[in-house]
Amino acid sequence: MSAIPTEQTRPPEADARDFVEGETQRPQLLIAVQERILQDPILAGHFAGLPTPGVPLLIGDPFNALSSPHQLRTSHRLVRAVDAFGNKYLNQYIVIKLLGCGRYGKVKLCLNAFDGKLFAVKVVDRKRLRDRRFLNEDGDSIMLQEYVHEIATLKKLHHPNIVALHEVIDDVQQRKVYLVLEYVEGGPVMEDNRWIAFPEELAQKYFRDICCGLDYLHYHKVLHRDLKPENLLQTADGRIKISDFGVSQVFETTDALSSTAGTPAFLAPEACTKSSFEGRPVDVWALGVCLYVFVFGTLPFSGKTIPDIYHAIQHKQLSFHPSIVISKELKDLLKLILVKDPKIRISLPSIMEHPWLTLFGLQLLIPLSKSVHGAATMDFSKNDLKSAHTTSTSGLNPLSKVGEQEKRFQAGEYAKGQGKQGNKSCFMNCSKY
Numbered sequence: 001m002s003a004i005p006t007e008q009t010r011p012p013e014a015d016a017r018d019f020v021e022g023e024t025q026r027p028q029l030l031i032a033v034q035e036r037i038l039q040d041p042i043l044a045g046h047f048a049g050l051p052t053p054g055v056p057l058l059i060g061d062p063f064n065a066l067s068s069p070h071q072l073r074t075s076h077r078l079v080r081a082v083d084a085f086g087n088k089y090l091n092q093y094i095v096i097k098l099l100g101c102g103r104y105g106k107v108k109l110c111l112n113a114f115d116g117k118l119f120a121v122k123v124v125d126r127k128r129l130r131d132r133r134f135l136n137e138d139g140d141s142i143m144l145q146e147y148v149h150e151i152a153t154l155k156k157l158h159h160p161n162i163v164a165l166h167e168v169i170d171d172v173q174q175r176k177v178y179l180v181l182e183y184v185e186g187g188p189v190m191e192d193n194r195w196i197a198f199p200e201e202l203a204q205k206y207f208r209d210i211c212c213g214l215d216y217l218h219y220h221k222v223l224h225r226d227l228k229p230e231n232l233l234q235t236a237d238g239r240i241k242i243s244d245f246g247v248s249q250v251f252e253t254t255d256a257l258s259s260t261a262g263t264p265a266f267l268a269p270e271a272c273t274k275s276s277f278e279g280r281p282v283d284v285w286a287l288g289v290c291l292y293v294f295v296f297g298t299l300p301f302s303g304k305t306i307p308d309i310y311h312a313i314q315h316k317q318l319s320f321h322p323s324i325v326i327s328k329e330l331k332d333l334l335k336l337i338l339v340k341d342p343k344i345r346i347s348l349p350s351i352m353e354h355p356w357l358t359l360f361g362l363q364l365l366i367p368l369s370k371s372v373h374g375a376a377t378m379d380f381s382k383n384d385l386k387s388a389h390t391t392s393t394s395g396l397n398p399l400s401k402v403g404e405q406e407k408r409f410q411a412g413e414y415a416k417g418q419g420k421q422g423n424k425s426c427f428m429n430c431s432k433y
């Protein structure tokens with residue numbers, strides 16, 4: 001352990017830098033973190049089941065069987081702590097740095113002290129959910145049955161082109177929800193307002209990934225509802241993962257929607273009006289807008305105000321930038337996707353069979369609905385629903401304020417809400433503007 005700088009010589013900020021910069025150093029630093037937890041009697045008290053101080057910890061080993069990462073995901077304990085060195089903990093997650101801010105809150109890079117893996121933790125203010133179905137009339141935060149079902153669904157989604165939701169921590173007292181997400185190193189494939197057109201070949205590679213991810217979502221009856229380049233994250237090896245299910249909607253028997261969500265410029269024509277519409281074609285339209293932005297670096301339909309944007313989406317004819325030359329197959333695909341009438345708009349399975357995507361049949365993409373093997377359908381046990389999220393009934397308290405006494409957290413329970421029940425549920429279903 002001599003290679004690890006001591007706590008006295010290493011300021012807390014240096015920890016954060018080491019974690020993100022030195023992939024190879026991470027195992028060593030993780031040992032340091034684990035040692036630090038062990039050495040700190042207050043902190044250690046919050047991590048029940050820690051091995052005896054002094055026992056060396058192996059990288060990747062959970063602290064013990066009781067606190068294996070799997071079981072932690074389903075635990076009902078919540079501890080927020082700050083150690084003597086200023087490192088902030090949220091349960092076993094050590095906050096490293098801010099990754100970015102979205103409409104619903106901040107996204108922080110965190111290190112899971114148990115397995116050394118990095119996660120992106122999205123902190124959502126539950127006030128944002130007011131007016132929705134997840135708060136009762138007194139404004140109390142409660143987890144409705146349908147919301148819990150939705151979280152359970154999202155947690156079961158595992159696909160190489162989908163950002164996995166690892167854990168949901170519900171902090172009732174502080175009115176915050178923490179979404180522990182898979183960390184995608186490359187960040188958004190295109191940054192907000194900094195769109196630079198990709199070469200067609202690269203756009204094609206990205207688009208294939210996005211189609212596979214969206215096909216998987218739709219197959220599992222999940223609508224994204226906010227597809228845009230900022231929600232398409234890039235892995236270190238150049239793959240694309242769809243993120244931000246902030247407005248996703250799980251649909252049971254029909255995918256009809258009656259509320260608009262997402263970002264105006266990516267809204268389908270039918271979603272610009274208030275009437276009800278089908279969800280899958282709306283995602284397909286947004287997919288087409290993303291593809292257009294990938295190859296032209298601009299929106300197909302834009303305007304100075306939101307009504308202008310809506311007007312352009314509904315009435316303006318699709319046109320292609322004269323300065324950027326694209327293949328006629330790509331033009332054909334864009335024309336098939338960006339069709340105003342959702343009834344005649346191309347479907348996602350047909351997009352996946354379009355010659356531009358398959359390179360004229362050389363690289364087939366098989367939609368899950370047509371695959372011989374299909375994909376496992378989702379079944380939910382009672383336990384899946386019960387353990388959908390980690391709840392605190394006592395709130396998160398900085399350890400420094402907790403004192404010597406070990407704070408006890410009761411097993412969380414989600415309250416069955418009295419609110420509107422139905423076979424559809426929205427997960428933070430809010431319009432952007």
Ligand SMILES: Nc1ncnc2c1ncn2[C@@H]1O[C@H](COP(=O)(O)OP(=O)(O)OP(=O)(O)O)[C@@H](O)[C@H]1O
Nearest residue numbers: 099100101102103107120181182183184187230244
């Ligand atoms: N899983 C992740 N891995 C890495 N970085 C992420 C991840 N999720 C989000 N980020 C970063 O955090 C920023 C904010 O993300 P967030 O999802 O809150 O907002 P957004 O998608 O940019 O906008 P909005 O939610 O308002 O539509 C992103 O731009 C991205 O840089």
